[in-house]
Amino acid sequence: MSDETVRFDLPQTDIPHQWYNIQADLPRPLPTVLHPGTHQPIGPDDLAPLFPMDLIMQEVSQDRYIDIPDEVREIYKLWRPTPLLRARRLEKALDTPAHIYYKYEGISPSGSHKLNTAVPQAYYNKKAGVQGLTTETGAGQWGTALSQACNFFGLECFVYMVKVSYQQKPYRAAMIRTFGAQVTASPSDTTHAGRGILAQDPNSPGSLGIAISEAVEVAATSGGKYKYALGSVLNHVLTHQTVIGEEALKQMDLAGEYPDVIVAPTGGGSNFAGISLPFIRHNLKDGKRTRILAVEPAACPSLTKGVYAYDFGDTSGMTPLVKMHTLGHTFVPPPFHAGGLRYHGMASIVCELYDQGLIEAQAIPQLETFAAALTFAKAEGIVPAPEAAHGIAGAIREALAAKESGEKRVILINLCGHGHFDMSAYTAYLDGNLNDLEYPDEVFQEALTHLPQI
Amino acid sequence: MSDETVRFDLPQTDIPHQWYNIQADLPRPLPTVLHPGTHQPIGPDDLAPLFPMDLIMQEVSQDRYIDIPDEVREIYKLWRPTPLLRARRLEKALDTPAHIYYKYEGISPSGSHKLNTAVPQAYYNKKAGVQGLTTETGAGQWGTALSQACNFFGLECFVYMVKVSYQQKPYRAAMIRTFGAQVTASPSDTTHAGRGILAQDPNSPGSLGIAISEAVEVAATSGGKYKYALGSVLNHVLTHQTVIGEEALKQMDLAGEYPDVIVAPTGGGSNFAGISLPFIRHNLKDGKRTRILAVEPAACPSLTKGVYAYDFGDTSGMTPLVKMHTLGHTFVPPPFHAGGLRYHGMASIVCELYDQGLIEAQAIPQLETFAAALTFAKAEGIVPAPEAAHGIAGAIREALAAKESGEKRVILINLCGHGHFDMSAYTAYLDGNLNDLEYPDEVFQEALTHLPQI
Numbered sequence: 001m002s003d004e005t006v007r008f009d010l011p012q013t014d015i016p017h018q019w020y021n022i023q024a025d026l027p028r029p030l031p032t033v034l035h036p037g038t039h040q041p042i043g044p045d046d047l048a049p050l051f052p053m054d055l056i057m058q059e060v061s062q063d064r065y066i067d068i069p070d071e072v073r074e075i076y077k078l079w080r081p082t083p084l085l086r087a088r089r090l091e092k093a094l095d096t097p098a099h100i101y102y103k104y105e106g107i108s109p110s111g112s113h114k115l116n117t118a119v120p121q122a123y124y125n126k127k128a129g130v131q132g133l134t135t136e137t138g139a140g141q142w143g144t145a146l147s148q149a150c151n152f153f154g155l156e157c158f159v160y161m162v163k164v165s166y167q168q169k170p171y172r173a174a175m176i177r178t179f180g181a182q183v184t185a186s187p188s189d190t191t192h193a194g195r196g197i198l199a200q201d202p203n204s205p206g207s208l209g210i211a212i213s214e215a216v217e218v219a220a221t222s223g224g225k226y227k228y229a230l231g232s233v234l235n236h237v238l239t240h241q242t243v244i245g246e247e248a249l250k251q252m253d254l255a256g257e258y259p260d261v262i263v264a265p266t267g268g269g270s271n272f273a274g275i276s277l278p279f280i281r282h283n284l285k286d287g288k289r290t291r292i293l294a295v296e297p298a299a300c301p302s303l304t305k306g307v308y309a310y311d312f313g314d315t316s317g318m319t320p321l322v323k324m325h326t327l328g329h330t331f332v333p334p335p336f337h338a339g340g341l342r343y344h345g346m347a348s349i350v351c352e353l354y355d356q357g358l359i360e361a362q363a364i365p366q367l368e369t370f371a372a373a374l375t376f377a378k379a380e381g382i383v384p385a386p387e388a389a390h391g392i393a394g395a396i397r398e399a400l401a402a403k404e405s406g407e408k409r410v411i412l413i414n415l416c417g418h419g420h421f422d423m424s425a426y427t428a429y430l431d432g433n434l435n436d437l438e439y440p441d442e443v444f445q446e447a448l449t450h451l452p453q454i
Numbered sequence: 455m456s457d458e459t460v461r462f463d464l465p466q467t468d469i470p471h472q473w474y475n476i477q478a479d480l481p482r483p484l485p486t487v488l489h490p491g492t493h494q495p496i497g498p499d500d501l502a503p504l505f506p507m508d509l510i511m512q513e514v515s516q517d518r519y520i521d522i523p524d525e526v527r528e529i530y531k532l533w534r535p536t537p538l539l540r541a542r543r544l545e546k547a548l549d550t551p552a553h554i555y556y557k558y559e560g561i562s563p564s565g566s567h568k569l570n571t572a573v574p575q576a577y578y579n580k581k582a583g584v585q586g587l588t589t590e591t592g593a594g595q596w597g598t599a600l601s602q603a604c605n606f607f608g609l610e611c612f613v614y615m616v617k618v619s620y621q622q623k624p625y626r627a628a629m630i631r632t633f634g635a636q637v638t639a640s641p642s643d644t645t646h647a648g649r650g651i652l653a654q655d656p657n658s659p660g661s662l663g664i665a666i667s668e669a670v671e672v673a674a675t676s677g678g679k680y681k682y683a684l685g686s687v688l689n690h691v692l693t694h695q696t697v698i699g700e701e702a703l704k705q706m707d708l709a710g711e712y713p714d715v716i717v718a719p720t721g722g723g724s725n726f727a728g729i730s731l732p733f734i735r736h737n738l739k740d741g742k743r744t745r746i747l748a749v750e751p752a753a754c755p756s757l758t759k760g761v762y763a764y765d766f767g768d769t770s771g772m773t774p775l776v777k778m779h780t781l782g783h784t785f786v787p788p789p790f791h792a793g794g795l796r797y798h799g800m801a802s803i804v805c806e807l808y809d810q811g812l813i814e815a816q817a818i819p820q821l822e823t824f825a826a827a828l829t830f831a832k833a834e835g836i837v838p839a840p841e842a843a844h845g846i847a848g849a850i851r852e853a854l855a856a857k858e859s860g861e862k863r864v865i866l867i868n869l870c871g872h873g874h875f876d877m878s879a880y881t882a883y884l885d886g887n888l889n890d891l892e893y894p895d896e897v898f899q900e901a902l903t904h905l906p907q908i
Binding site: 007012013077079085170174175177378421423424426430 | 457459460461463465466467531532533539543561562563564565569602605606624625628629631632633634828831832834835836837874875877878880881884
């Protein structure tokens with residue numbers, strides 16, 4: 001026992017040289033993206049005001065592999081390859097015959113997987129001569145990652161942070177400022193969109209939808225000086241995240257096992273796609289059968305309770321129309337603590353995989369996720385982000401099912417971030433001040449009546 | 455460049471099997487520890503009310519190596535070996551010919567090196583049949599580590615947290631509670647010592663000295679049910695931390711270099727000793743010449759401005775008398791942000807090394823340490839704890855000296871913890887609200903008049 005290894009490390013020469021683009025392998029291609037005004041298919045030029053052409057080309061690329069630039073790999077070396085560990089102590093705590101592994105993206109300097117895409121996004125913008133990036137952030141993981149990435153490449157960075165998060169998580173804002181970015185509580189008086197909201201409600205707590213509007217406005221009206229960056233949902237973002245799964249494939253090999261089931265949380269879909277897409281490639285090509293399980297919050301269940309329809313990506317209806325599993329762009333999730341999962345829609349790639357039966361989905365209520373987080377922390381030491389706790393809760397369900405059936409089941413979790421900036425949520429849980437915050441079905445049904453008519 | 459490795463990982467089979475006890479190799483043995491009342495040498499039995507006999511025996515052991523129990527190595531596997539990285543981007547930012555390496559202890563689940571000793575301390579107490587441990591914490595790194603360690607071994611844990619820290623750092627308290635420990639703001643009404651302080655000053659913000667008194671009282675009056683644990687200063691604590699240096703020796707080998715200078719912060723001395731003692735062993739035995747540089751805060755400079763004399767370890771004069779570099783046990787450091795370095799004295803081992811000319815020391819003011827922390831964060835991504843920033847500031851001085859003289863100098867830093875729970879200090883720095891908080895020399899001179907007469 002004493003010389004048994006529970007961590008499976010790759011040398012830095014094994015940092016992937018290419019991202020995997022699943023669009024090349026999808027049995028049925030992704031649905032067309034439509035212009036919000038004309039409802040006609042949009043082309044690369046429609047996106048050019050917001051994104052550099054390299055990223056737009058990745059968005060629509062059908063190439064199976066996309067080379068990772070040397071400059072990006074150099075930055076990846078600050079924390080990649082991330083560790084894969086066998087959760088021996090968690091297995092023991094659950095008394096399960098399952099073997100549980102977790103890929104730990106929380107060791108990234110930004111604290112989550114978000115830096116995997118922030119770095120290439122900053123790189124391609126720098127290469128295109130852009131002077132700075134604008135973005136929004138809710139929980140703060142994405143704002144932190146983009147501020148770091150912009151700092152690495154000498155870009156300015158403007159983060160619109162949902163006001164209620166800005167006030168509740170001052171340390172997140174401090175972290176973002178440490179890397180030289182400017183953080184503005186949203187709604188703000190620095191944009192037309194923000195001023196409009198404040199005129200209606202000077203005390204508006206803000207929302208991700210409003211913050212997106214502010215960030216997009218600053219980029220779109222800058223005459224090309226600034227562009228906009230998004231932390232999830234888009235195809236190129238999911239593609240960048242495949243470094244997680246490519247490494248995990250090699251690490252499971254080192255461990256001498258292959259996952260029967262992969263479990264990861266889904267908000268916009270990027271960490272889930274990051275770990276699972278390379279395994280889905282194997283499922284499609286080599287006939288290996290790994291179940292791929294997306295875990296979403298029961299309070300915002302876009303896959304399990306939404307419909308697969310064209311909808312806007314933002315609340316105000318400014319973005320292109322994308323076919324997605326959606327709760328309706330006007331749906332406002334209750335204030336549960338996994339802020340990174342409070343999104344009405346889902347990445348197109350994840351939705352198409354779900355619709356084609358290539359992945360499963362499960363919704364888990366808030367209290368079960370915090371109970372799972374505590375079980376994990378006490379066994380493995382790491383305090384997971386509330387978002388990551390959804391993956392853990394799903395994995396614990398799998399491990400207990402394996403115990404029930406007496407079968408060995410190899411489970412792989414994507415532990416996408418640590419919870420060091422989420423301790424107020426843990427305090428609320430420990431003090432018994434949390435509940436499941438689930439809406440009755442009527443609320444979901446009402447929100448779906450606002451879908452655009454295509 | 456693209457395939458150059460900047461991280462040097464060891465497999466888990468290379469987690470040390472033994473701690474290194476430098477008492478076996480000291481040219482002159484450590485000074486005798488004296489009873490606070492009788493001033494006579496104390497023996498193991500005098501310490502038995504507070505510590506289990508295994509730890510007391512390690513405290514006085516002259517054996518060069520002490521076996522690490524399997525149960526402790528199993529827990530070490532949750533995060534060890536910790537990574538060693540070459541700070542290529544920091545070197546570039548400083549434009550120095552120096553090669554800078556850092557050993558990163560912040561990836562431990564508690565966020566610092568403290569867990570290296572918390573785990574064996576909990577283990578030996580469990581083995582001795584103790585039911586729980588009491589301790590104090592200031593900045594919170596130690597309280598977090600001990601709460602995790604007690605959780606791993608099923609021990610109760612009672613943490614007395616300095617009240618002002620408890621109020622300023624609610625997330626630290628939340629983290630400690632997450633692992634099942636009970637956190638009490640000190641001074642409290644749960645102890646005789648605490649009640650005495652509160653009677654004098656109901657609004658007392660507390661101090662490390664008061665919190666120690668409360669924690670010791672609970673253990674000492676529990677009839678053996680509870681014992682007490684200390685996070686630094688004692689010989690056995692420093693010995694446990696040598697896993698850092700033993701790993702670093704092998705990792706520098708992987709990197710194909712050997713340090714010309716090792717730089718680490720010193721408060722009580724444990725992270726400094728942890729990385730440097732194994733290299734000092736080489737200095738003593740093999741004639742290798744690595745300079746070993748302790749960096750202390752200019753606002754609490756026990757090595758550079760204190761005297762080497764017998765003094766109490768605590769403020770109230772209850773502990774045994776130890777010969778140490780001290781500013782006087784009544785010295786109250788100003789409220790600078792590296793709470794873990796706000797200690798009037800220093801570990802006996804570190805003091806003796808300093809007195810024997812085997813290590814150097816340097817005091818660095820607060821603003822320089824935060825400037826260094828920002829330079830490091832922007833280059834390498836990691837936001838260091840304010841304590842760790844002292845080591846970085848010292849290393850940057852070394853790197854700039856190497857640039858000045860045009861020499862290649864191999865520098866090894868112990869990056870002992872991350873700053874995720876210290877972002878309020880960064881906010882204060884970014885807002886221009888910090889200063890150096892150094893006392894005039896008269897304050898130090900006055901404090902030294904209160905040394906006990908031996």
